[in-house]
Amino acid sequence: MDQEFWHRRWAENRIGFHLSDTNPLLVKYWPLLNPKREDAVFIPMCGKSIDLSWLASKHNEVVGVELSEIAVRAFFSEHLYTPTVTSMSPTMKLYQFDELSIYAGDYFTVPLDTYSLIYDRAALIAMPDSMRQKYVERLLSLLKPGGKILLVTLHYPQEQMDGPPFSVDDDEVRRLFDGYQITHLNRDEDSDRPPKGKAADFFAEEVWLIESE
Ligand SMILES: C[S@@+](CC[C@H](N)C(=O)[O-])C[C@H]1O[C@@H](n2cnc3c(N)ncnc32)[C@H](O)[C@@H]1O
Numbered sequence: 001m002d003q004e005f006w007h008r009r010w011a012e013n014r015i016g017f018h019l020s021d022t023n024p025l026l027v028k029y030w031p032l033l034n035p036k037r038e039d040a041v042f043i044p045m046c047g048k049s050i051d052l053s054w055l056a057s058k059h060n061e062v063v064g065v066e067l068s069e070i071a072v073r074a075f076f077s078e079h080l081y082t083p084t085v086t087s088m089s090p091t092m093k094l095y096q097f098d099e100l101s102i103y104a105g106d107y108f109t110v111p112l113d114t115y116s117l118i119y120d121r122a123a124l125i126a127m128p129d130s131m132r133q134k135y136v137e138r139l140l141s142l143l144k145p146g147g148k149i150l151l152v153t154l155h156y157p158q159e160q161m162d163g164p165p166f167s168v169d170d171d172e173v174r175r176l177f178d179g180y181q182i183t184h185l186n187r188d189e190d191s192d193r194p195p196k197g198k199a200a201d202f203f204a205e206e207v208w209l210i211e212s213e
Contacts, residue, residue, distance in 0.1 A: 003067055003106070010068035016195050017122050017165070018047060022054045025152055025207050026119065029185055032209060033117055033148045035059065042115035042142055044107055044135075045123035048075035055119065056099040063115065069093065069104040108134070112142055118149040124176075125154050125165040132168070136176045140212075149210040155187075156200040165195070173208055183209040 009015060035041075041055050046064035048071045056062045066072050072095050076083045083097040092105035103110045118139065127135045143149065151173070158167040174182055184206065191205040 006067050010070040022050050023121055026051050029150055029207055033150060035117055039116035041117045043119050045126060047071050052100060053079060060099055062100050064102040065107045065110050066102060066104060067106060072102050072104040108138060114142055114144045116144050116147045118143055120149060121152040125168055128166060143212055145212055147212050151208040151210055153206045155206055156203045160200040161194060161198050177210050181211040181213055185209055
C-alpha cells in the first residue's frame, strides 16, 4: 500500500472508512484505560476522524499523524477551527489548535514524543501484511512505559476479499504485541460492513486493550 494510494483516495474523496460521528467503541471502551486529563494521547493515521475532537475534549494533549494534508485541512475546516500551521519539511507540516496537534506527514518519519495512551482505529488494519510488523514496532516505541493502547481491528476471511481494510486475526494481534498484556474486549459480527461492493462469509470488528507491563 504505497503512499500514492492514500493520497489518491483522499483526492477522490473515496473515504468509506470515515465515520460521521464519534466511534461508539471509543466512547464505550476508552474509560477502561483509566484515562486522566494529563495523559497525552497519540492517534496514528488519524484521517479526519471526529474521534480526535472527542479525545481533545478529555485530554490536554492529543497528537495525530495523517499522511494526507487534504484530510488534515478538512478536519480543521469541518470543525471551524483555525489552526496554526508550521512547515517542518517539504513533505511535513504541523497543524495546531488548542489541545490538538496533527502532523500532515509520514507516520514512519514524523518526529514524535512518547505517549501514555494510544488509540488505533483503522490504522493497523490499513497496513498490508508486509508493513504491519514495522508499523507496530514504531507504535510501541511511542508508548510510554506503563502506557496503554485501545486497538480496533477487523477479522474476516482474507482470501475472500482484498484489503484495505486488511484482516488481522487473534493470533496475529498476539504475535505483533508479544510481551504486552493483551485483553480482548469485544467482537462484533454485526458491524455494518464489509465496505461497499465487497463480501465475506463473516466480518467482525474487534476491540483490544494492549498494556505495557
Ligand atoms: C483507513 S484510514 C483510517 C483513518 C482514521 N483512523 C479513521 O478512523 O477514520 C487510514 C489512514 O491512514 C493514512 N495513512 C496511510 N499511510 C500513512 C502513513 N505512512 N503515514 C500517515 N498516515 C498514513 C491514510 O491517508 C488514511 O487516512
